[in-house]
Amino acid sequence: MISIANFPGAVKYWHQGKFHEWSESILHPMVHALHYGTSTFEGIRAYATDRGPAVFRLSDHIDRFLVSASVLRMSPPFGKDEIMDAVRSVVRENGLRCGYIRPLMFYAYGNLGLLPKTSPAELVIGAWEWGDYLGEMADKGVSVLIVPRRRIHHTQMDMRAKLGGIYVQSAMSALEAKTRGFDEAVFLNLEGRVAEGPGENIFIVKDGVLRTNMITESILEGITRKTVLEIAADLGHPTKIAPITGEDLCGADEAFFTGTAVEITPITRVTDGSDPNAPKPERVIGKGKPGPVTCGIETEFRKAVSGKAPRYEKWLTRID
């Protein structure tokens, strides 16, 4: 029996235009993507608003999804409008007021040579309720470990794409951080500067200036990152897109993660474990609690996603 303990609210998933009961397994163990990570996915959130659930920045997510598919040389089985409609129908069919939506496009069953010659691309979409990604206490601030292994470099992989295979590195580093007692990992890039978390972008605040890095620092340029940059500018905070060093992070007045899953999560403690032979002591960021800039942006973000900020209504796709 399939447990839904970690997928609360999940009733049905969508595969190639058809709904299936959550407990039904339809994939063969020999699908190409299961063996080689030849898949791409999106993480999207729907939020409760006074007018029912609304999907946040759906169009941007599907644009990125299709870019990822093209990087994998996939022929998507559905077009953008069809995928957007399917996402909305999944939220509706599961009766969700809010939740996390996971579209996955993958090379399916056909052959198992590395070249997916006869493996068609298929699309599956699931949705469920997913609260705080880094735990209930995450809004008070999380501790991070700068892991020794460097982030895959932007010259090695096209960082515009969210490819399944890349997430092996994310899962391993998240496991390492967790096993060693930290909430989350942070990657340095090959240049030795801060890149990103396993599934998050990073912002720092120093002397009132908000700073985040860019794709040439080997990051996925997240949609939440883009959202926060716009909200911060609207709030009148100076913003800067520039590299961030480990020292910048440790010496920041405030720091936070952004991502669809983590939303805006303050980082309050950093341990630099980048040199396994010379681990450095934990550094407290600012006052060790969420700072005023982070909190101000978070408040505005909450208004935006819940349909309480008319200027950001443009980011919401209503379900009904």
Ligand code: PMP
């Ligand atoms: N970096 C990585 C590696 C991620 O997986 C994510 C999550 N998609 C992000 C950054 C943040 O991206 P977004 O804000 O679009 O969710």
